[in-house]
Amino acid sequence: MASNRPAPQAVYAPNDDDFGAHDDETWEEWNPTEESIRPVRGRHRVHKKGGGGLARSSTVLGVGVIAAVGAGGIATAQGGKPPVSIEMPDISAVTDSLPEAKSLPGVGSLISGSDESDDSSDAGVTTAAAPLTAAGVSTADAEQGTTDAGEALRARIMQQAENQQDQADDAVQKAAEEAAVKKAAEQAAAEQSAAEKKIAAEKAAAKKKAEEEARRKAEAERLAKLAKSYTLPLSSYTLTSTFGQAGSMWSSGYHTGLDFAAPTGTPLKAIHTGTIKEAGWAGSYGYRTILELEDGTEIWYNHQSSMGVSVGQKVTTGDTIGRVGATGNVTGPHLHLEIHPGGDSTGVDPAAWLRDKGQSL
Known part of the structure; x- marks a missing residue:
């Protein structure tokens, strides 16, 4: 005390x-x-607890x-x-x-060793230690048979871990599903875009084809209309030399026109309506007639055996203006035809010009 x-x-x-x-x-x-x-100075005594x-x-x-x-x-x-x-x-x-x-909960096991001599009849009986406290044990834990607070806490921690794992699994599954949906949507969008591009390309090709067809039709109509106003200079002929062909027999070093070989005296026709600008001798060209069209294009008829028109005369398509001959620098009877747009001294390919006017050679 x-x-x-x-x-x-x-x-x-x-x-x-x-x-x-x-x-x-x-x-x-x-x-x-x-x-x-x-x-009061002195030592403070500390009372130590006994074993019991x-x-x-x-x-x-x-x-x-x-x-x-x-x-x-x-x-x-x-x-x-x-x-x-x-x-x-x-x-x-x-x-x-x-x-x-x-007899207190959780204490009996601590002091049971000191009380072994008190009751020899309980020597062979082992009593489980009661929980130190029941704090934190919910009604649900008690219904499940859990009366120890530590065990209840462990069970709750395990349940919480399982819930978190389930939530993580759900999140992963949801993310995977969303990724799959996004990928499917992107694939569908890509397929739709490709289909739209294909349809657009097909429409463009169809439109281009239709435009080309319309252009060909319009060109055919134009050529058909021109064909009625244009004609070839001869009804029967053989092409012997083409435009641009090289050779020493030509003073320029190349052929400047298109040669229609035919017997001497074969009639030469006016290709289109125009006015006779020149008719007479032209040196190496022999007898030459120049027909000027309304747009200024000049058509030269060379190496004629005879001329049937005079300067200033109006002619229409198909009128006879002269005859095939072999005058000037020639190797045989033929028509040397040259085309000079705008009266230019440099001519163009007569074959291409005639085709542009609806004439087939």
């Missing part, structure tokens, strides 16, 4: 000047304070004794007042009603 040491008394030795006191007088403080009492634990009866007894001693010390420190008597309650009835320490 712990006890409280009585509070030490402070000794006061006043001087002669203090309150007019004498040397032989001794003074005592009536009501000591914390400043006037020197602190601390019972509730000893705790209650210790608290009562400390309270009584404290009250007595306070009463003693007040000087001339008589000490107050304290009656301690009879705690035997309380201690008898308290349970033994080894």
